[in-house]
Amino acid sequence: MTRLRWLPGLALAAAGAAAGFGLHLLLPGLPWLTAALILGVIVGSIPPFRPGLDGALAPGLAVASRRLLRLGIVVLGLKLSLVDIARLGWVAILAIVALVVVSFVITWLIGRAFRLEGDQAVLMAAGFSICGVSAVGAMAAARRSPEKDTGTPITLVTLYGTLAIVVLPALAALFQLDARQFGHWVGASVHDVGQVVATAQTAGAAALAVAVVVKLTRVLMLAPMVAIASIQTRRRDAAADASSRTSTKRPPIVPLFIIGFLVAVLLRSFVPLPDTVLAIADVVQSALLATALFGIGASLRVEQLARSGLRAVAAGLVSWVVILGLALAAVFLS
Numbered sequence: 661m662t663r664l665r666w667l668p669g670l671a672l673a674a675a676g677a678a679a680g681f682g683l684h685l686l687l688p689g690l691p692w693l694t695a696a697l698i699l700g701v702i703v704g705s706i707p708p709f710r711p712g713l714d715g716a717l718a719p720g721l722a723v724a725s726r727r728l729l730r731l732g733i734v735v736l737g738l739k740l741s742l743v744d745i746a747r748l749g750w751v752a753i754l755a756i757v758a759l760v761v762v763s764f765v766i767t768w769l770i771g772r773a774f775r776l777e778g779d780q781a782v783l784m785a786a787g788f789s790i791c792g793v794s795a796v797g798a799m800a801a802a803r804r805s806p807e808k809d810t811g812t813p814i815t816l817v818t819l820y821g822t823l824a825i826v827v828l829p830a831l832a833a834l835f836q837l838d839a840r841q842f843g844h845w846v847g848a849s850v851h852d853v854g855q856v857v858a859t860a861q862t863a864g865a866a867a868l869a870v871a872v873v874v875k876l877t878r879v880l881m882l883a884p885m886v887a888i889a890s891i892q893t894r895r896r897d898a899a900a901d902a903s904s905r906t907s908t909k910r911p912p913i914v915p916l917f918i919i920g921f922l923v924a925v926l927l928r929s930f931v932p933l934p935d936t937v938l939a940i941a942d943v944v945q946s947a948l949l950a951t952a953l954f955g956i957g958a959s960l961r962v963e964q965l966a967r968s969g970l971r972a973v974a975a976g977l978v979s980w981v982v983i984l985g986l987a988l989a990a991v992f993l994s
Contacts, residue, residue: 669720669955673728676700676954677947691854693793694822696950697814700957713958724955725807729797730917732948733882736794737924738933738941739853740876753877755990759848760881763789763986767979774975779805780812781975782889787817788979791879792851793953798882801915802889811960814953816976821851823980829862831984841991843867847874849987854946880925886918 680696687695703709713721745753764785771781779800786799796813799805828850832842846860846867853875860871927933 665716666720666723669717670723670951671720672717673700673721673724673951673955673958676703676958677950680950680954689825689858691822691825691852691858692946693852693854693950693953694818697818697953697957700954701960702957703954704958704960718959721955721959724951725959726797726801726952728948728955729794729952730801730915732945732952733794733798734917734920734924735941735945735948736791736853736879737921738928738938738945740880740925740928742925742929744873745877745880748873748877752874752994755994756848756874756877757881759986759990760789760878760885763983764885766982766986770979770982771975774971774978776812776972776975778809779803780809780972783810783813784816784972784976784979786885787813787851788820788976788983789878790882790885791853791875792817792821792855793949794852794879795882795885797952798886798915798918799889801917802886803893807959810956812972814956815960816972817851819973820976820980821855824850824855825859825862828859828984832863835988837991839863839867840870843870844874844991844994845984845987847871848878848990849984850875853879883918883922886915890915 676699677696680699681692683695683699684690684692704713748756767788768781768785771784776784782803783796783799783805786795787793789795793814796810796817800810824846828842828846832845837845842863843860843866846856847870850856850859850871853872856871856875857868860868928938
């Protein structure tokens with residue numbers, strides 16, 4: 661019976677993900693993942709629910725927010741085809757890689773300047789520069805970040821990624837971007853893959869095709885960035901052990917779920933998978949991430965977020981504007 665103690669919390673997270681999908685159907689402009697996170701936060705904010713969420717339901721919510729998030733990252737790899745990315749050309753690929761690295765460093769510096777607590781600055785940098793919620797979860801796992809540090813970055817990438825759906829199409833008309841340029845801009849600047857699709861499709865199929873390929877090139881940077889974070893964590897743990905004369909289990913240089921992600925990328929790139937399989941994988945990935953986001957939202961405490969709320973929102977806004985500017989410059993230079 662003890663082994664199944666995670667079932668109630670996991671069932672709640674799955675129900676929350678299903679409710680998020682229903683909300684998405686009622687309000688198509690609201691992405692499924694965003695709806696699931698919002699519902700989780702609402703549930704976690706109701707005082708009578710707190711004892712259950714922090715007690716019997718906590719193990720299952722932890723499984724949802726950690727393990728299912730990592731499984732979702734693995735399945736995300738089936739969206740990436742190295743063949744499609746190679747068609748961008750080496751100049752465009754190198755420009756995207758440079759944009760990710762520069763965006764990461766600048767966002768991290770902005771987070772530090774606004775005095776975000778703990779690992780929030782580096783997790784925000786990963787989410788804003790690479791692939792939103794998936795990157796926050798992957799980086800948190802690599803750095804062994806405490807649970808309390810993940811809530812604010814996830815909230816920020818969800819907030820500004822959702823705003824992009826409304827703001828970027830309006831700015832595209834102001835900057836007189838054609839469909840290809842708009843798609844490139846969206847793919848280079850918007851956080852989650854779902855948010856990229858929702859934003860780019862407003863300009864038609866041509867913009868969407870470019871946006872998805874550019875975005876997935878950014879997603880591919882998840883593996884090396886997480887590997888670097890794992891190496892830094894190993895060094896940090898080694899230094900701590902040396903000073904305290906203890907022994908801590910070292911995290912792997914490349915976490916297992918990142919290896920799974922890379923295997924999925926190679927599978928998509930070199931094995932002809934039927935469209936039906938890819939469509940099912942897309943739904944599975946969204947369902948896994950939606951369940952994870954509900955679990956994360958239900959574990960958040962709004963009063964804890966409020967401590968750094970204004971600073972965090974301001975840091976996110978500055979980072980978002982900077983990344984939009986850098987991505988737009990890359991579009992005009994390419």
